[in-house]
Structure formats: structure tokens, C-alpha cells
Amino acid sequence: MTSRDKILNLFRTCPDQYLSGQDISRSLNISRTAVWKQVKVLRELGFEIEAKHSLGYRLLATPDLLLTSEIESGLNCQLLGQSVVSLAETDSTNVLARRLGEEGALEGTVVVADRQSAGRGRLGRRWESPPGINLYCSILLRPKIPVQQAPQLTFLSAVAVVETLKEVCHLSAEVKWPNDILVGGAKISGLLNEMNAETEQIHFVILGVGVNLNMTEAQFPDILNYPATSVLLETGKPVDRLIFLQAFLQRLDLYYAEFLKEGFSPVRRRWEKLCNMMNMQVEVDQGGGSLCGTVVGLDTEGALRLQLDNGQVERILAGDVRPVKI
Numbered sequence: 268m269t270s271r272d273k274i275l276n277l278f279r280t281c282p283d284q285y286l287s288g289q290d291i292s293r294s295l296n297i298s299r300t301a302v303w304k305q306v307k308v309l310r311e312l313g314f315e316i317e318a319k320h321s322l323g324y325r326l327l328a329t330p331d332l333l334l335t336s337e338i339e340s341g342l343n344c345q346l347l348g349q350s351v352v353s354l355a356e357t358d359s360t361n362v363l364a365r366r367l368g369e370e371g372a373l374e375g376t377v378v379v380a381d382r383q384s385a386g387r388g389r390l391g392r393r394w395e396s397p398p399g400i401n402l403y404c405s406i407l408l409r410p411k412i413p414v415q416q417a418p419q420l421t422f423l424s425a426v427a428v429v430e431t432l433k434e435v436c437h438l439s440a441e442v443k444w445p446n447d448i449l450v451g452g453a454k455i456s457g458l459l460n461e462m463n464a465e466t467e468q469i470h471f472v473i474l475g476v477g478v479n480l481n482m483t484e485a486q487f488p489d490i491l492n493y494p495a496t497s498v499l500l501e502t503g504k505p506v507d508r509l510i511f512l513q514a515f516l517q518r519l520d521l522y523y524a525e526f527l528k529e530g531f532s533p534v535r536r537r538w539e540k541l542c543n544m545m546n547m548q549v550e551v552d553q554g555g556g557s558l559c560g561t562v563v564g565l566d567t568e569g570a571l572r573l574q575l576d577n578g579q580v581e582r583i584l585a586g587d588v589r590p591v592k593i
């Protein structure tokens with residue numbers, strides 16, 4: 268924990284109180300000049316800190332920033348957030364989480380960035396990640412499950428995002444197989460699940476989650492393959508990113524514990540209830556060709572079950588699903 272984080276923690280443990288420079292310097296074992304420098308940095312980051320002669324410093328307001336100490340403070344998780352890495356900018360939180368995973372980072376490590384310079388979607392696609400408004404985060408998990416079950420974890424994060432949108436933003440969203448969250452047909456969130464494994468053993472899985480929270484119309488690029496939206500556009504109300512992130516992590520933490528204990532069935536049932544295409548006629552574009560059928564659910568490994576006209580049920584492992592217009 269940096270001196271800056273420690274100062275914030277002191278303010279948090281003594282809300283609305285003045286803390287003298289001397290007391291802070293003593294409890295952190297740093298000079299009073301160092302305290303003053305850190306207070307200056309905090310102010311530059313948007314913290315409103317009052318300084319009164321003979322009384323000391325007092326925290327008046329906190330900005331909507333995703334700082335490590337802010338994320339950790341009050342986070343009520345069993346496993347997620349054991350370690351939180353928060354950066355102003357990185358190329359991709361998934362890439363950083365993978366690097367940390369290779370270096371042996373703890374299960375439950377959370378990586379968050381305010382901006383991604385090369386946010387990633389599937390198949391080399393881009394994820395637009397402007398600063399200050401959205402959530403870009405990756406969670407490192409080390410489940411002891413067979414390699415072929417790793418895709419199941421995407422559905423845990425999908426359900427957790429939809430339920431957090433409901434709880435925190437009062438917004439109803441749907442899941443679209445395999446990794447999209449939609450509101451009224453427009454994409455509000457995308458998920459990117461990546462794995463590091465050998466033939467039989469998972470070293471770790473990275474759950475990448477991007478959610479458009481406070482993005483305005485003008486901040487979306489002109490050319491996106493599909494319509495996109497944000498919480499702000501849907502509800503007209505800005506979202507506190509920290510509250511959203513903590514609520515999301517807490518929910519995912521519960522679902523992950525349940526998944527390790529009870530397997531995929533509970534989350535699969537929840538996902539099917541939230542799926543916008545259940546029992547619908549769809550066309551699946553699989554790159555080489557397409558397949559038409561009715562969506563009848565997920566199988567135990569997370570593949571989409573598609574019932575063809577001849578009654579046969581196909582397992583779809585990858586592809587883009589579109590409703591068939593009748």
C-alpha cells in the first residue's frame with residue numbers, strides 16, 4: 268500500500284475529522300513534507316482536502332476514481348479482490364492480468380484501468396475504452412476444473428453484470444450468447460474470457476469485463492458493428508463507478524463460490540432466464556457458413572444448444588447469433 272493509500276485510509280477511519288500533519292507523519296513514518304506532497308497529489312486527483320492551520324487536514328469529498336484503496340475499502344468478498352491493481356492507463360487489463368497470472372498472482376486478483384489504449388474484444392477486435400467514464404476490469408481465477416469447463420466462467424460474469432445493472436442502476440438487461448450484455452438490443456457490456464492452461468490443467472482464467480457506464484452518444488465511435496449503449500444513455504443518470512464495481516465483484520464472488528461448490532447448473536439456469544434468444548429462431552454465423560435453428564439453452568460446457576428443423580440438437584461452440592426475422 269502506498270503512502271497515498273495509507274493517508275486515504277486514515278481519513279476513512281476518522282470521517283469528518285481533522286488529522287494533523289504531525290499525526291499523519293507519525294503514523295506513516297514519513298516526514299511532514301512528504302505528507303504535504305501526498306495531499307497535493309490527492310488534490311490533483313480530485314480529492315477535496317481542506318487544510319486548516321492548527322487543526323490539520325480533513326477529507327471533504329472523494330472523486331469518482333477507481334483507486335486501489337477505494338476499491339478495497341468496504342469490499343465484502345471471500346476471494347475476489349485479495350489483491351487489487353488499479354491503473355490510470357494500460358493497454359488491456361486482460362493482458363496485464365495474464366502477465367500477473369504468469370508471475371504467480373493470487374487467485375481473485377482484480378485489475379482495473381481508467382483507460383485502455385488497446386482494449387480487446389474477441390478475435391482481435393477492439394474494445395473502445397475512453398477514460399473516466401466506464402468500467403474496464405479483469406479478474407484472475409485459478410479454478411481446479413477440467414480445461415473444457417473454463418468457458419462456463421464467462422456465464423458467471425454475464426449473470427453478475429446483468430444483476431448488478433439491475434441492483435445498482437435499476438436497468439433491465441439481457442444476455443446474448445456467448446459474451447454480450449444488451450439493453451433493448453444495444454450492447455452495454457462485453458466479456459472476454461481467456462485461459463492459460465496445459466492439456467489437462469488450468470493455470471488460470473482471466474475474466475475480462477467492459478461495461479459502458481457513463482458514456483455519452485458522442486463518445487461512441489461512428490463505426491461499430493452493432494448498436495451500443497451505456498447506463499447513462501438508458502437511464503439519464505450517471506453511475507458511481509466504484510459502487511458499481513464493488514457490487515459487481517461481490518456478486519461474482521458469491522457466484523464463483525457457488526460454482527466451485529455446486530458446479531455449473533445454478534448459473535446456467537440463471538443465464539437461461541436472462542437470455543434474450545431462448546426459444547427463438549436464430550441464424551448462427553460460424554465464419555465458414557451459417558446454421559438456422561431454435562435456441563433451446565446452454566449445455567453443461569457452455570455451448571449453445573440449437574435445435575434444427577429436423578429435431579436434431581447441435582452444440583454451437585463459437586459464432587455470432589442473430590434472430591431470424593419472420
Ligand code: BT5
Nearest residue numbers: 359361386387388389392394395404457458475477492495
Ligand atoms: C467483446 O468482444 O465484447 C469483449 C469485450 C471485452 C472488453 C473487456 S474491457 C476489460 C478487459 N480488457 C480487455 O482488453 N478486454 C476486456 P466482441 O464480442 O468481439 O465485441 C467487440 C465489438 O464490440 C467491436 O468489434 C465493436 O463492434 C463493439 N464495441 C467495441 N467497443 C465497444 C463498446 N465500448 N461498447 C459497445 N460495443 C463496443
